[in-house]
Amino acid sequence: MTQAITGKAWVFGDRIDTDLLAPGYAMKKGPEELAKHTLEAIDPDFASFVRPGDMVFGGEDFGIGSSREQAAISLKTLGVGAVFATSFARIFYRNCINIGLPALMFDAAGKVQPGDRLSLDLSAGRLENLTTGRSFDVPAIPPHLMAMIEQGGLMASLKQRFSAPSTNEISS
Amino acid sequence: MPATLTEKILARAAGRDRVSPGEIVTVRVDLAMAHDSSGPRRWKARLEALGTGLWDPDRVVIVSDHYVPAVDADSAAILKLTREFARDYGVKNFYDMKGICHVILAQHGHARPGLVIAGGDSHSTNAGAFGCYAAGFGATDMTAIVATGETWTVVPETIRVEIDGALPTGVAAKDIMLALCRDLGMGNHFKAIEYGGAAVTAMDMEQRTVLSNMAAELGGETGIIEPDETTLAYIRAHGGEVDDDALTRWRSDPECTYAHIHHLDASTLAPQVAAPHSPANAADVTDHLGVEIDQAYIGACVGAKLTDLHMAAQVLRGRQVAAGKRLLIAPASGKVTEAAAKDGTLAALTEAGAVILPSGCGACAGLGAGLLAEGEVCISSTNRNFKGRMGHKDASVWLGSPWTVAASAVEGRIADPRPYLAKAREAA
Numbered sequence: 001m002t003q004a005i006t007g008k009a010w011v012f013g014d015r016i017d018t019d020l021l022a023p024g025y026a027m028k029k030g031p032e033e034l035a036k037h038t039l040e041a042i043d044p045d046f047a048s049f050v051r052p053g054d055m056v057f058g059g060e061d062f063g064i065g066s067s068r069e070q071a072a073i074s075l076k077t078l079g080v081g082a083v084f085a086t087s088f089a090r091i092f093y094r095n096c097i098n099i100g101l102p103a104l105m106f107d108a109a110g111k112v113q114p115g116d117r118l119s120l121d122l123s124a125g126r127l128e129n130l131t132t133g134r135s136f137d138v139p140a141i142p143p144h145l146m147a148m149i150e151q152g153g154l155m156a157s158l159k160q161r162f163s164a165p166s167t168n169e170i171s172s
Numbered sequence: 173m174p175a176t177l178t179e180k181i182l183a184r185a186a187g188r189d190r191v192s193p194g195e196i197v198t199v200r201v202d203l204a205m206a207h208d209s210s211g212p213r214r215w216k217a218r219l220e221a222l223g224t225g226l227w228d229p230d231r232v233v234i235v236s237d238h239y240v241p242a243v244d245a246d247s248a249a250i251l252k253l254t255r256e257f258a259r260d261y262g263v264k265n266f267y268d269m270k271g272i273c274h275v276i277l278a279q280h281g282h283a284r285p286g287l288v289i290a291g292g293d294s295h296s297t298n299a300g301a302f303g304c305y306a307a308g309f310g311a312t313d314m315t316a317i318v319a320t321g322e323t324w325t326v327v328p329e330t331i332r333v334e335i336d337g338a339l340p341t342g343v344a345a346k347d348i349m350l351a352l353c354r355d356l357g358m359g360n361h362f363k364a365i366e367y368g369g370a371a372v373t374a375m376d377m378e379q380r381t382v383l384s385n386m387a388a389e390l391g392g393e394t395g396i397i398e399p400d401e402t403t404l405a406y407i408r409a410h411g412g413e414v415d416d417d418a419l420t421r422w423r424s425d426p427e428c429t430y431a432h433i434h435h436l437d438a439s440t441l442a443p444q445v446a447a448p449h450s451p452a453n454a455a456d457v458t459d460h461l462g463v464e465i466d467q468a469y470i471g472a473c474v475g476a477k478l479t480d481l482h483m484a485a486q487v488l489r490g491r492q493v494a495a496g497k498r499l500l501i502a503p504a505s506g507k508v509t510e511a512a513a514k515d516g517t518l519a520a521l522t523e524a525g526a527v528i529l530p531s532g533c534g535a536c537a538g539l540g541a542g543l544l545a546e547g548e549v550c551i552s553s554t555n556r557n558f559k560g561r562m563g564h565k566d567a568s569v570w571l572g573s574p575w576t577v578a579a580s581a582v583e584g585r586i587a588d589p590r591p592y593l594a595k596a597r598e599a600a
């Protein structure tokens with residue numbers, strides 16, 4: 001089962017779009033290089049100072065824009081442990097789950113401040129703010145998606161499917 | 173049980189009699205499309221890791237449009253990989269530098285009523301204008317789709333957008349969409365958007381794709397339009413096959429349940445512009461007249477089809493781009509360029525001072541030629557104006573219809589196209 005994720009809070013506003021997360025001009029670069037540009041247009045420090053386990057919070061429409069999976073991959077490459085937002089763009093949400101980055105619908109207003117220390121227990125659906133001592137329920141990720149995250153994402157679950165001895169589920 | 177068009181298509185693709193909003197279903201995909209940025213370069217290593225190929229190469233369409241023509245060694249390498257992949261994996265529907273993927277699907281008869289189309293691009297909703305369920309997916313989702321021919325989805329609720337009335341002079345499908353981005357917001361995630369009404373029926377297919385394309389800006393999963401004779405005639409004229417019963421089969425039932433019905437009277441609309449940095453910042457062009465621009469751009473899947481170039485030429489014929497300003501035009505496909513060359517449109521545009529760029533995504537995605545410097549202002553016929561999308565992060569992009577972009581190019585500042593069109597009509 002998933003272990004608790006601990007880290008620091010990074011708080012952003014509404015409509016963090018995919019051009020902010022993965023700027024077009026840097027899209028030719030490999031994942032490590034591209035990740036250095038994550039959110040640079042609104043927070044030049046983010047990519048240098050974010051640490052593994054840190055959690056990113058946004059408002060409405062997080063991940064709106066392009067289908068570019070690099071928007072989610074860059075966050076994961078930087079070690080972000082989970083993304084919270086009041087609402088997610090559909091493709092971005094699917095991309096997060098597919099690469100095994102937990103995306104949770106949660107309104108952090110008044111609950112989480114930038115820099116707060118946090119601990120997230122995904123299976124229990126609890127987010128603990130270690131700085132304030134308060135804790136919150138976070139909505140569960142639907143079971144079939146949680147299973148995928150626990151397998152390590154969509155690629156890992158596909159690998160299982162393709163290496164399974166019976167191939168009858170792969171119809172032509 | 174009455175069903176929406178989207179529910180009917182998903183039920184068919186799930187092998188079920190019916191499906192209901194909120195259900196998670198696995199659907200067979202009829203057509204998978206991706207471009208040079210989202211496709212082979214992201215699939216190849218993953219497919220190799222899985223030890224598998226494409227589930228059906230004939231149901232995969234690959235289009236090189238984002239990095240064309242190559243501007244440096246990195247983009248050249250991406251294009252080379254794309255070509256080699258198409259060859260090695262037996263993808264016959266490979267369009268190399270022939271135009272922008274969404275326009276290619278339409279112009280080659282790939283988009284047809286009742287299909288499930290999965291596209292590796294957010295504006296894959298574009299194909300919904302042909303009465304199909306067409307949605308965008310990220311690269312891992314697309315890898316799974318091209319490997320297995322299926323994907324999962326939560327059956328979406330449908331929002332019906334009923335557009336009545338006739339479009340006034342100078343008001344285009346683009347203006348409808350900018351107004352909808354403001355009025356419906358960009359947060360309609362996991363919802364199907366279905367357009368209908370007299371104004372939609374009156375539109376040709378190119379205008380209808382503007383509605384479907386920009387369903388992505390509404391946050392919609394798809395932007396679907398029930399097929400009619402206009403749809404079938406277009407598909408057949410572009411080499412696609414379609415059954416006559418498509419018209420009766422692929423419609424929403426009269427008693428179906430919509431999450432919401434939004435009414436818009438097109439006859440009350442003025443030309444719109446969306447201020448930086450969001451399509452939802454739309455307002456009447458008259459609210460922003462006189463904003464100085466450096467560049468005007470007519471391009472993208474949504475804004476550089478033949479009818480868009482015709483709109484620009486209507487304004488520009490016999491006029492000049494303002495001194496010290498630049499107008500760049502990237503026709504959406506080779507077919508568009510060819511038709512615009514034959515009917516004299518290209519000449520009208522270049523005589524006015526427009527610079528013609530290669531067909532492709534180009535400046536729209538911040539990848540190709542025509543990018544902006546720090547502090548520069550552009551008005552553009554593209555679909556989104558997020559911060560940093562078209563070059564420097566401190567450049568500003570306004571959105572408008574090709575008419576509004578062309579009128580602004582003539583004045584060197586944001587301008588109302590209506591006076592130009594009135595004059596064009598008098599002259600005609």
Ligand code: SF4
Pocket residue numbers: 272273274293295471472473474532533536537554555
């Ligand atoms: S033209 Fe722009 S919006 Fe259209 S597919 Fe290309 S990058 Fe996307």
